[in-house]
Amino acid sequence: MFTPTLWRFRRFPDVAPDLIHLQREINRLFSNAEQRAPQEYPAINIWENNESAVVTAELPGIDVEKIDIEVTGDILTLSGTNEIETLKEGETYLRQERDRSGFKRKIQLSFPVDPKKVAAHYEKGILSITLPRLEESKPKKIKINEP
Amino acid sequence: MSDKGLQKTENVSAGERIRNVKTFVPRVDIYETKEAIFLIADMPGVDEKSVEVELEKNNLTISGHVTIDEEKDRSIVYSEYEVGDYERSFTLSDEIDRDKICATVKDGVLRLELPKAEKAKPQKITIKAA
Numbered sequence: 001m002f003t004p005t006l007w008r009f010r011r012f013p014d015v016a017p018d019l020i021h022l023q024r025e026i027n028r029l030f031s032n033a034e035q036r037a038p039q040e041y042p043a044i045n046i047w048e049n050n051e052s053a054v055v056t057a058e059l060p061g062i063d064v065e066k067i068d069i070e071v072t073g074d075i076l077t078l079s080g081t082n083e084i085e086t087l088k089e090g091e092t093y094l095r096q097e098r099d100r101s102g103f104k105r106k107i108q109l110s111f112p113v114d115p116k117k118v119a120a121h122y123e124k125g126i127l128s129i130t131l132p133r134l135e136e137s138k139p140k141k142i143k144i145n146e147p
Numbered sequence: 148m149s150d151k152g153l154q155k156t157e158n159v160s161a162g163e164r165i166r167n168v169k170t171f172v173p174r175v176d177i178y179e180t181k182e183a184i185f186l187i188a189d190m191p192g193v194d195e196k197s198v199e200v201e202l203e204k205n206n207l208t209i210s211g212h213v214t215i216d217e218e219k220d221r222s223i224v225y226s227e228y229e230v231g232d233y234e235r236s237f238t239l240s241d242e243i244d245r246d247k248i249c250a251t252v253k254d255g256v257l258r259l260e261l262p263k264a265e266k267a268k269p270q271k272i273t274i275k276a277a
Contacts, residue, residue: 020227043155043228047221054218058191058228061256090181097174098189110224125191125255 041103042078042127050139052132053109060125067122069129071115076131079104112137158234168215169231173257183262184243190233191255198257200250202239209257210234242266 042057055076059067067080081102087093112134120129155171173188186209190198193211201208211233244264251258 040227044225045223045228046225047218048224049221052221053224054221058255060189060191061254085176087178088180091178093176093178094184095175095177098176098187099174122254124194125189 041099041101041105044078044105044107046107046109048110050133052130053111053113055107055109055129055131057127057129058125059122059127062122062125062127064122067120067127069118069120071113071118071131074109074112076107076109076113076129077104078107078127155228155231168213169229170234171229171231172235173209173211173233175235181263183260186237186257186259186261188233188235188257188259189255190252190257192230193233193252193255193257195252198250198252200248200257200259202245202248205239205241206236207239207261208234208236209259211257 042059044055044057047054047056057078059080061083062080063083066083067078070077070079079102082100085100109131113131114134117132118129120127122128158170158172173190175186175188177184177186179185188209190209190211190213192213197212197214199208199210199212201210213230213232215230239261242263244262247262249260249262
């Protein structure tokens with residue numbers, strides 16, 4: 001099943017949510033059973049400049065201890081388990097819409113990251129990871145020597 | 148909801164706002180115990196100051212206001228979710244004790260406790276031998 005990759009959207013990030021939605025609709029039309037793509041949870045946004053990238057993910061109500069963030073080269077791996085609330089006897093669900101599954105997803109950035117300088121922050125249910133670019137990979141200005 | 152990938156459903160029925168942001172339907176779990184009904188809503192980006200719970204007659208409305216902080220020196224290169232407010236309404240039955248409704252917000256999750264009114268709690272009826 002076709003899943004979106006980062007580079008496809010790099011040029012027109014504003015339409016990315018609409019494109020993903022359209023793509024999912026098309027996938028649904030052409031497959032008999034709707035396949036769930038577990039790597040699409042949690043939803044992420046990525047900001048970049050030449051120095052660093054920021055990845056944010058919506059993870060409401062998660063235990064920070066249960067989030068794992070790993071960086072290798074230009075790949076960021078996010079994994080974790082959601083707390084499962086178990087109901088006592090005599091309690092029944094009337095409605096169950098929230099996500100409670102574990103997740104693992106790999107995100108490719110456009111440059112290698114310095115793993116020592118990665119910082120993560122969790123507030124109001126939003127995880128935000130700052131990933132500074134590896135010094136060696138930063139663009140270098142080349143001086144033209146005059147003859 | 149089977150469409151797990153698309154995180155947020157836009158709340159189309161929510162009235163048009165002055166603020167030019169989208170409004171989403173928060174996902175909720177509702178479960179019932181003998182004493183109360185619990186409503187848990189995922190509203191990432193809100194805190195206790197920006198959530199409102201309103202009860203008008205039988206209509207319970209939860210809404211959350213999310214401040215959008217743009218990254219100033221970075222540009223967005225990839226986006227799977229949009230940031231916006233939340234709004235959703237529920238119709239309550241009369242069996243809720245309105246004065247004792249209790250709400251808390253933690254890590255972007257709103258938790259509402261709606262205690263059942265005394266008269267609505269299940270009562271055991273003893274059967275006398277004839």
